[in-house]
Amino acid sequence: MSQPLTIRTMAEFAAAGEVPEVLFWVGCAGSFDDRAKKITKAFVRILNAANVKFAILGQEESCTGDPARRAGNEFLFQMQALTNVTVLNGYGVKRIVTACPHCFNTLKNEYPALGGTYEVLHHTQFINALMKEGRIKVEGGSFAGKRITFHDPCYLGRGNGEYEAPREVLLKLDAALVEMKRSRAKGLCCGAGGAQMFKEAEPGTREVNTERSEEALAEQPAVIAAGCPFCNTMLTDGVKHFNKEGEVRVKDIAELVAEAGDL
């Protein structure tokens, strides 16, 4: 925990004539949201512990355009996307990892049509691979036997078919993985997608995150694991709604790994 983080920008790599193994796309939530910044740092600690030579874009990173596109503003999306593609291609980026499923989806699926084709990984996939390769070892994990339920982010699960990587990581922590009534392909949304995060919910009888958090709490978990900064916010609020924040923690997969490994 006390180790200072090693973080270099793409510009620094380029200046040194070096090429990083992977670009870590931090995303806006990961850069600016206080809760999500903790996820970002946890992931960096994992990357540092595994000696992954990674870069960030720093000030050259800009919103992927995902919320603008989902909210109907294609012009704004195109401006963001084309600017980002120019930056990424300028550095010759080949491989990207991100802790945000919305950035992940846009970078992986929507940038190729604009001339930006990269290998894009979600951080749970990346962490899972690091564990499989033995580049990080988490032993005697503090989550051994603890009940953990995983909330599938829509843009990772239904959107891109990745249900296993986050679960495999949790199982490596020896956690007792419990599934919610609606999980994997039938997982219920947290309520934030499609630019909902940036607006008031439309009138209804209930908030989506309350509905989902109730379902998660029904499993009586010690931890609700998330893989998306927006889901994290929604579920944290939902747990507070039921006054359970003292008993149940909402944590990103990266945070759990960093904590278990005391990284």
Add this chain to the structure above:
Amino acid sequence: MTMGIASIVFILLVGAASWLFGRNIMRVRRNILLGKDEVINDRKGERWGVMTRVALGQSKMVVRPVAGILHIIVYAGFVIINIEVLEIIIDGIFGTHRVLSFLGPLYDFLIGSFEWLAIGVWVACAIFLVRRNIIKLKRFAMKELDGWPKTDANLILFTEIALMTAFLLMNAADWSLQQRGVEHYVAAGAYPVSAHIASLTSFSALSTGTLIAIERICWWFHIIGILAFLNYLVVSKHLHILLAFPNVWYSKLKPRTEMANMPRIAGEVKSMMDPSVPPPELPAPHVVAGVEMTERFGAKDVFDLSWKSLMDAYSCTECGRCTSECPANLTGKLLSPRKIMMDTRDRVAEVGKVIDAKGKWEDDGKSLHTRISEEELWACTTCNACTQACPVNIDPVNIILEMRRYLVMEESRTRPALTSMFNNVENNGAPWAFGPDKRMEWTNA
């Protein structure tokens, strides 16, 4: 000689019904093609595979086992019992009776199987009626089904029950006549179900004349019923029995959350960012029923949607699995993905009627937005629970997002908080009011 008249009547009936069906199905096709061109012919092998699994194999139906298994019985019944129609048509034209009976043991097997399926369909449809009208399952009791959609669903189920009843009674009478060795009623076929019906209803007590009357009435009722049902399909949600197959074949194979690019806007933005890039060429005009449509961003009306979205709309049988898994709908919001599909279909049918009446499209002052409110559109989280749930791979999210594109880019209508988000992205490169200079602050603490 009477057989001759019956044959002529029969041929005229089949001919008229087929002609009418052909005309109406071509109208549906024309209506679907009112949508924008979209070329879908990639990954053909994969498409046949998906169609085989999802449409033919009903793989997404059985996610809900009760409805799924009952539906498979009705579906198998529908497909297999229709082999019988082949025989009915030959008999009808030539005045023969059970012309395929020369198949011997195979014929016995076929007729026997049809009977088991018929009773299965009968029972399944009865259970479906109970689920809709007595148990009133939530997804069948929602207000978007009030009126015609509810009647439509019940009519379909009652018709299938009536057709199966006629088929079984026809066989019961036929079997009884065969037992009596009545001329023209060749002893052929196996009647595992209708033989019981015949004894339960004491057909043996009836005169031979009455039995022949029952057999003939049921035979005519069965074939006329099928011909009427065929024509009913085109004005009913039941069209899914035909469109499910092409609709699944043409379904989205890309990741669910991938939104289609808008090359023209990409071109304009590229040209704006780099003056050496020429602005994009305008697409070829979209001509609908003789009228050139206004080129616009996003979807105002059905003309602005891909033809695939319109096929989606005609393929929807209003089962409501999408709505029952929609997080917005589950939490009391106005949005129902099923209603999006119903509204789209009703609008395209409305446009079709104008074209039929006037010979070309004349603006009626309405659009898709007349039926679908902004509140519905802005309630969607794009989570794709609906597209995952749909047994025939219909995509309501695409319609919602295209309609949002129209609202925002053509009408500048959005939710106030989204305007702030747009401004932030445009000015700061982030959806919040933090500038690029703050982007690395997380690395400090």
